[in-house]
Amino acid sequence: MSIEKAIGRLAPEIVEFKAGQVWLAGAGPGNAGQLTLDVVSALAQADAIVYDALVDPSILKAADGADLHFVGKRGGKPSTPQDDITALLIALAGRGRRVLRLKGGDPYVFGRGGEEAMALARAGIQFRILPGVTSAFGALASAGIPATMRGMNKAIILATGHAAGEPEDLDWAALARTGQPIVVYMGLKRVETIAAALISGGLAATTPAAVIAAATTEGETVLVSTLAAIAREAAASGVASPALIVVGEIVSMRAELGQFVKLVKSA
Incomplete structure (x- = not known):
């Protein structure tokens, strides 16, 4: 039985990614096999993906023509300031993009997902949390x-x-x-x-x-x-x-x- 057919049967249960929304998603610890179906669906629907250094490049293959925005953060190396990342999410959503904020592991486990969710809430932007397999x-x-x-x-x-x-x-x-x-x-x-x-x-x-x-x-x-x-x-x-x-x-x-x-x- 093919994986594609199995996922296809689950498609009606997948939530629609609407314009102007930001979904904060966990990409798991590395291997693409650790992705949840919700995150795979988000990758396929997103117009813009804002992703971290801990997201394995193979995972981005599931994206369907989305604009990619790398905002990698690594200790001891040049990093994108958190305020700039938040501003980018808000700006992209304001332009009616379906924005996927993709993080390694789980966004709510040492991923600063809570901070980003608060910023989106204060800006009046609809968001959704897609948990991932924490590292x-x-x-x-x-x-x-x-x-x-x-x-x-x-x-x-x-x-x-x-x-x-x-x-x-x-x-x-x-x-x-x-x-x-x-x-x-x-x-x-x-x-x-x-x-x-x-x-x-x-x-x-x-x-x-x-x-x-x-x-x-x-x-x-x-x-x-x-x-x-x-x-x-x-x-x-x-x-x-x-x-x-x-x-x-x-x-x-x-x-x-x-x-x-x-x-x-x-x-």
Whole structure:
């Protein structure tokens, strides 16, 4: 049975993208297979697509002649100011365009989707949120690491590491005391600071830790180590962003499950 026919049967359930609307959508962690049907539909209907650096170029193949506006943002590199992005969304919608704001992962999980939604609401522009597979859960699944595991954890913490070591930083000691796994976004450059803070907060130096880079794409890299050694080994390996840091006993599951994930991917 073809994918096209299966999607075609679902077409009547797809919402019409109307002129002057902005849809804030999550493109998932990378691989086009992580897209939701709503996002595929939006790509096909959009007149203008405003997309980030974390959106894999292959995903844009689903667009049907839309104008593409790259507004990539990467730490440490030239980035489009957030105010300029918001102004662009409002201007395009004001011209009657069907505007798709496409972000890596999920727009409401460290994607500044809330800020953009507020700006659109204040400007009187109709918008819709299309959730995506957030990078944390997509990366964990791709790496063979369960987000939750009976007997190991009762919660999972999603945190941002971009301010690690700064006055506005998180209370890593408090997070360490929960004993629950932590997935850190935007923390690779500060992994040494984060690891030290977690150990100081009470986590054992031997706690399993991993770095997952370019999750779900052909360039995916998974480095498994301990909390004490993860910074040193990440630096030695040359692993680069976009990457997530995972800390907790759930990482140990990769040793048993990861081989089967690899077999399926290579089949």
